[in-house]
Every structure is written in C-alpha cells, then in structure tokens.
Amino acid sequence: MYIVTANEMYGIDRYTTEEIGMDGKMLMENAGRAISERIESNIKNTDVITVFAGSGNNGGDGYVIARTLLNRGYQITVIQVVPDEKITGDARYYKNLFINCGGSISITGDPVEIDEALNQTDIVIDAILGIGVKGELREPIKTIVDTINDSPVRVISADIPSGLPADEGAAAFDSVQADYTIIVGYPKMSTFLQHTAPFYGEWETVDIGFPESAQTSLTRSVWTDRQFKNKMPDRKKDSHKGDHGRGLIIGGSEEMPGSIVMTVRAALRAGAGLVTAGSVKQAIPVIASQCIEATNLKLKEFDGVISGDQSIPYQNYDAIALGMGLGRHESTRSIVINAVRQVDGPLILDADGLYHIQHDLELFKGRTAPAVITPHPGEMAMLTGVSVQEILREPFAYSIEFARMYQAFVVLKGSFTIVTAPNGHQSVNTTGNQGLAKGGSGDVLTGIILAMTMQHEDLFDALRNACFVHGKAADLLVSNSHSVYDLMATDVVEGIGKVYRTFSAET
Numbered sequence: 351m352y353i354v355t356a357n358e359m360y361g362i363d364r365y366t367t368e369e370i371g372m373d374g375k376m377l378m379e380n381a382g383r384a385i386s387e388r389i390e391s392n393i394k395n396t397d398v399i400t401v402f403a404g405s406g407n408n409g410g411d412g413y414v415i416a417r418t419l420l421n422r423g424y425q426i427t428v429i430q431v432v433p434d435e436k437i438t439g440d441a442r443y444y445k446n447l448f449i450n451c452g453g454s455i456s457i458t459g460d461p462v463e464i465d466e467a468l469n470q471t472d473i474v475i476d477a478i479l480g481i482g483v484k485g486e487l488r489e490p491i492k493t494i495v496d497t498i499n500d501s502p503v504r505v506i507s508a509d510i511p512s513g514l515p516a517d518e519g520a521a522a523f524d525s526v527q528a529d530y531t532i533i534v535g536y537p538k539m540s541t542f543l544q545h546t547a548p549f550y551g552e553w554e555t556v557d558i559g560f561p562e563s564a565q566t567s568l569t570r571s572v573w574t575d576r577q578f579k580n581k582m583p584d585r586k587k588d589s590h591k592g593d594h595g596r597g598l599i600i601g602g603s604e605e606m607p608g609s610i611v612m613t614v615r616a617a618l619r620a621g622a623g624l625v626t627a628g629s630v631k632q633a634i635p636v637i638a639s640q641c642i643e644a645t646n647l648k649l650k651e652f653d654g655v656i657s658g659d660q661s662i663p664y665q666n667y668d669a670i671a672l673g674m675g676l677g678r679h680e681s682t683r684s685i686v687i688n689a690v691r692q693v694d695g696p697l698i699l700d701a702d703g704l705y706h707i708q709h710d711l712e713l714f715k716g717r718t719a720p721a722v723i724t725p726h727p728g729e730m731a732m733l734t735g736v737s738v739q740e741i742l743r744e745p746f747a748y749s750i751e752f753a754r755m756y757q758a759f760v761v762l763k764g765s766f767t768i769v770t771a772p773n774g775h776q777s778v779n780t781t782g783n784q785g786l787a788k789g790g791s792g793d794v795l796t797g798i799i800l801a802m803t804m805q806h807e808d809l810f811d812a813l814r815n816a817c818f819v820h821g822k823a824a825d826l827l828v829s830n831s832h833s834v835y836d837l838m839a840t841d842v843v844e845g846i847g848k849v850y851r852t853f854s855a856e857t
C-alpha cells in the first residue's frame with residue numbers, strides 16, 4: 351500500500367484524467383460512492399446524518415455522499431459552510447444533482463446554528479476540507495471544527511480529517527477529530543506521523559479507479575502481512591547452521607550486561623545460525639548463562655568497558671551488530687570507528703554505537719558494504735543536529751536526507767517505524783503497540799535485524815521483515831497472554847516464535 355503526499359496525490363489525479371482520459375467527475379462520483387458504501391456498513395438506517403461541505407472537491411465528495419445516501423433512504427441533510435459562489439466546477443454539478451434529488455441544504459457558518467444542528471445529529475460526515483488545506487484554518491471554518499470536536503456526535507471524515515495537513519512538517523494545526531476516516535485512493539503521509547495519526551481515528555482506504563500505471567513514481571509504502579510472508583525465506587530441509595548466518599554482536603559492559611543478552615537471544619530466536627557475543631570478561635558470565643546457545647568472544651576491557659584498542663576478527667562473520675550496552679566511555683569509541691572502517695559485510699549500529707559515531711559520520715561514505723543505523727528519535731536528533739520535535743515533525747525527510755547523504759540504511763524507530771534505503775525508498779511498519787515503549791525493545795529489534803540480514807538476499811527486505819516481526823510479536827502477545835502494561839522485551843523474544851508459527855504454511 352503506497353503512502354502519498356498531497357502533491358503526489360494531485361499528480362496521480364492529473365495523470366488519471368489527462369493521460370488515461372478518465373473524467374474528473376467520474377473520480378468524484380467514484381470517491382463519493384465508495385465512501386458511502388463504507389459509511390453504510392458503519393451506521394444504523396435510523397441515524398440522522400449531517401454532511402458538512404466545504405468549497406473544494408472534498409465538499410464535492412460530500413455532495414455525492416449526500417445524494418447517494420439520500421437515494422438509499424437515509425435521513426441526511428447538508429450544511430454548506432461556505433457561501434454559494436464558492437461552490438464551483440464538479441462540486442457545483444454534484445450540489446445541483448443533490449438538490450434535484452430533493453436534498454436539503456442550509457448555508458451557514460454560524461456556530462449557534464451549527465451547534466443546534468449537531469444536537470439533532472447522530473453522524474457527521476466531514477467533507478469540509480481535503481488535501482487542499484493551506485495554512486491555519488480561516489474563520490468560520492476554525493470555529494466550526496471546534497464546534498464539531500466539542501460535540502459528542504460520531505464523526506466520519508471523507509479522505510482526511512478537515513484541517514489536518516496531508517504531509518509532514520506542520521508544527522501547529524486545527525483539525526477535526528475523526529472517529530473514522532475513509533481515505534480516497536492512498537493513505538497520506540500524516541496517517542503515519544505520531545502527532546497527526548490519532549486525528550484519523552480508525553481508517554481505511556477506498557479504491558476509486560486510479561490505474562496501476564499512476565503508481566510508478568511512488569517510493570513510499572506500508573509493509574504488509576502479505577509482503578512479509580512473500581519475502582520471508584524458506585528453510586530448506588537439508589539446510590545446516592552455516593546457511594543461516596554467522597553473526598557477531600558486540601556490546602555490553604560491566605555495568606550493562608543485560609542489553610546484549612536480549613540482542614543475542616533475539617538473533618537466535620529470529621533464526622540466526624550461529625551467534626557470537628563479543629564483550630568484556632565481566633559481562634560474559636551473564637551472557638553465557640542467559641544464552642547457552644551462543645558462543646562468546648572475550649574482548650579486551652578498560653575499566654569495565656570494551657577497550658577501543660584491539661583488533662577483532664570481523665572477517666569470520668557474515669554480519670555484525672554493534673553498540674547495545676557499550677557505554678559512552680571515550681576509550682570505547684575507536685571500536686566503533688574502526689568497525690565502520692573495517693567491517694566489509696553488513697554492519698548494524700545501535701544505541702551507544704550511534705553515540706560514538708556521531709562526529710565521524712563521513713566514514714560511512716567510505717564503506718563498500720552496507721551500514722544500518724537503528725536510531726530512536728532522540729538518537730536521530732543527535733545524529734542530525736536538530737531537536738527531537740523536528741525529527742518527529744518530519745521523520746520521512748530527515749531519514750531520507752541521512753540515508754542519501756551517508757548511503758546508509760536508516761531504521762527510525764517509533765510508533766510507525768520508517769525504514770529508508772540509501773536510494774530514498776521508504777517503508778512504514780504498522781505492527782507493534784505501546785507495550786514496546788520499554789527498555790530493551792531496541793536491543794531485541796537489533797537482534798532480529800541481524801538475523802534477518804543474514805537470511806535475506808535483499809537488505810531492505812530484511813529490515814522491513816525484522817521490524818514487522820518485532821511489532822507482530824508484541825501484537826500477538828498482547829492479544830493472547832500479555833497486555834501493553836506488562837509486556838517486557840524478553841517476552842517479545844519469546845513471541846518471535848508465535849509470529850513464525852502464525853505465518854508459516856506448515857503449521
């Protein structure tokens with residue numbers, strides 16, 4: 351499922367009308383009808399419905415919905431929140447059809463009248479503004495949006511909650527709070543941003559007839575169950591441990607032996623053939639007792655942390671993960687710097703590994719094998735020199751800038767983790783829940799990433815599948831034996847098996 355910006359959506363619209371030759375009116379009729387079908391399956395036939403229609407094509411969709419539901423016997427009226435001369439083009443055409451079918455319209459922006467209407471309404475269809483919203487809401491629309499939000503009525507938004515920007519980047523906005531949004535064509539970027547996603551309520555998309563060829567330039571999508579299943583490599587019956595990768599995980603310190611344990615366990619559960627944990631001698635007994643399946647590599651230490659002054663036989667491994675529980679001691683830094691310089695297979699940097707590389711990012715440009723960074727928004731802010739708020743406001747843009755500039759894969763973690771490839775292609779993960787907002791979750795993800803990297807031919811697929819498995823494990827656990835309160839990172843490791851069983855054709 352592709353994710354679009356407003357501009358990309360307008361481009362698809364233009365292509366469909368100008369190149370394919372579909373009439374704009376037909377698209378609007380298709381949109382209004384498809385939305386009406388979904389509305390019908392979400393309401394009672396006794397519900398009193400009010401459509402709020404604005405001046406643009408979103409208002410036009412509103413008039414198609416009003417006519418469709420009126421003709422199906424629903425009690426439905428329209429409040430047009432802009433003066434009549436603003437209704438032009440296709441929207442005017444559909445307004446006239448609604449009137450010709452006996453529909454009734456009141457034209458008002460008066461909050462008292464609107465409040466009275468809301469008191470007699472069960473369902474609001476929000477067709478005030480679509481993806482054409484620009485800047486702050488003007489009056490009377492701003493007050494109307496507040497009035498709708500203050501009312502207990504159920505709100506169904508057409509395409510996008512009115513006022514909400516389709517794209518990332520907006521700091522402040524007023525928006526209708528929808529209970530349910532029926533999105534036209536493709537989900538917009540704001541469906542997957544932490545601060546804008548909640549305005550959509552539940553959502554789904556409707557197909558209005560855009561041709562497949564309209565999608566060719568799109569590079570941003572949601573990673574789905576089906577894609578996970580398609581891209582998950584088969585395990586051959588005659589395979590042996592060497593076929594599933596030999597991974598090295600470097601991290602841990604005397605004070606923090608736990609996080610590398612979670613990474614190692616997750617890598618093994620996720621299917622890595624052989625995993626070696628490289629750490630200080632003080633941490634190895636903990637790692638060895640918690641993951642008896644792993645082998646250990648005792649690294650030189652300095653004051654309880656891994657010493658930067660040593661060489662590591664990276665060439666013996668298929669992929670390396672580095673950083674969890676490493677600590678921020680100056681003497682550890684050159685382990686990270688040297689790894690970025692020397693590891694000539696896939697290198698995954700996480701946690702303190704990212705801290706140590708922050709001033710030497712240029713080294714990524716000299717690598718011949720891929721690098722993966724797995725920052726949370728705070729770490730991404732550190733790496734890019736902007737605030738966390740800025741990262742959260744434009745996670746797609748900051749990820750793409752980093753990935754392109756340093757030719758690295760970026761896994762920007764969050765409620766919608768975004769995976770970005772060096773060529774700028776992006777994928778959003780929608781599995782996972784708030785139970786994952788806990789210490790250790792990132793360590794587990796890194797272990798899964800390491801295992802997936804060694805089992806997939808394509809690294810972008812590996813990263814997307816890793817994020818999928820991590821979130822899905824949490825989802826399955828929360829829907830069965832756990833809750834978003836008690837879920838721990840170690841539970842998520844155990845949940846990996848549930849994901850594989852659920853998606854495996856053999857069980």
Ligand SMILES: NC(=O)C1=CN([C@@H]2O[C@H](COP(=O)(O)OP(=O)(O)OC[C@H]3O[C@@H](n4cnc5c(N)ncnc54)[C@H](O)[C@@H]3O)[C@@H](O)[C@H]2O)[C@H](O)CC1
Nearest residue numbers: 363378405406407408479480481482483484486487488509
């Ligand atoms: N191909 C498609 O995606 C289709 C989309 N449809 C629907 O059309 C809208 C987009 O329509 P558009 O006319 O471009 O924009 P809007 O309806 O969002 O409204 C523009 C309208 O709003 C006024 N306005 C803009 N900003 C503000 C503001 N801050 N305050 C107040 N008023 C504002 C502006 O003056 C314009 O008059 C899309 O979302 C779909 O719902 C088609 O129906 C089918 C094809």
Ligand SMILES: [K+]
Nearest residue numbers: 476479510512
């Ligand atoms: K809307």
